[in-house]
Amino acid sequence: MTLPWHLDVLGLPAHADEIAVRRAYAAAIRKIDPATDPDAFQHLRRAYEAARTWCEQMDTAAATSGEASAGGPAVAASGAVDKEDKPSLEESPARPVDYTVTLAWRFAADVGAHRAEGIQRMLDDILVELRTQYIDAPGQFEEHLIDLVGLQRIAHRAEVFAAAEMRFHWDEVGHLAALGQRGQWVDVVMSQREAWLTLAVDRRRAWLDLFAQAETRLDNALLRHWPEVAKLNERFPAWLGLHLSGETLQAWRAGFDTQAAVAPRRGLRRLRWHAAAILVVTGIVGTASIAIKDFVRSPSVSPISLPSASSPQDTPLRCMELYTELDKADAFAGKQPDDVAALKTRAHRCQQAGRWHAQTRASPSLSDTDAMPH
Structure with a gap:
């Protein structure tokens, strides 16, 4: 059997398929320089095209023959190899990878x-x-x-x-x-x-910087930009796909939704905290106000409460006697701290009443009963 001329030029046997034709052409073209030998290059190219056409005709004939023998219609087999032989990126393991x-x-x-x-x-x-x-x-x-x-x-x-x-x-x-x-x-x-490109230059640069950051790591600062990114994705989905992957867009949207759902609960907790703080501050201010009022009413820092104005201890006679007693150098000698504090309290009360002085000659001799305030 005489080989077709194109197979002979490519050095192929009669049973060669299209993949073998392409490999033979790739090997042969390395030996030819189109610039110095254009005729040889054109002859090899014509042989390559003729060999491809021959392989296609052989495949079609084989498919038609097989279907006819099975009693089926003479149509192209569903599993036939694509005539253009343009393999996708998802090649079947059983098919040779181009x-x-x-x-x-x-x-x-x-x-x-x-x-x-x-x-x-x-x-x-x-x-x-x-x-x-x-x-x-x-x-x-x-x-x-x-x-x-x-x-x-x-x-x-x-x-x-x-x-x-x-x-x-x-x-x-x-x-x-x-x-x-x-x-x-x-x-x-x-x-x-x-x-x-019709957008402002500074805006485009800012967005591209955000896209690059998002492809590396999505943080809370980036998540809040999702509404604007979503609008950009609606307007430029194919162009945006060159800068942001589908996984990043999905993560961005999910992170924003989660952040938006958590924000109201945080706001409620923050409101409750503020309310509690206000109550605490109000309580502190109220307590301080009461203390200040008490201090104004009573300049004494003594923890002992002052006796009432109607007490017998407030008589002028007793105040003068107390003044004479406390005027001594050893007035507090041998006394307990509580007794000392009580004496000081009485002295302070007498001073407030204007009775803190020694008995003078002009002072009448009053009994306790006459000295009682009316």
């Missing part, structure tokens, strides 16, 4: 391990390596990269998006349309970015 998928995950790992400043250089290195592979490799890697960013499975998503936008020329007319739903998502992000 090289570009492995390269995309490797790029994601490198981005997570390095600073954002090196993303452009790393992407350039990847593209250089992809150009040595089969012709569709850069386009497939581009699709995988969009998936990584859109599904938030790569770090520094805003920087990766900006680098990919430049390297894959997303601003060219028709480029995003060729990417299907992925291109539509990219277009939405770019449109929301234009709307974001």
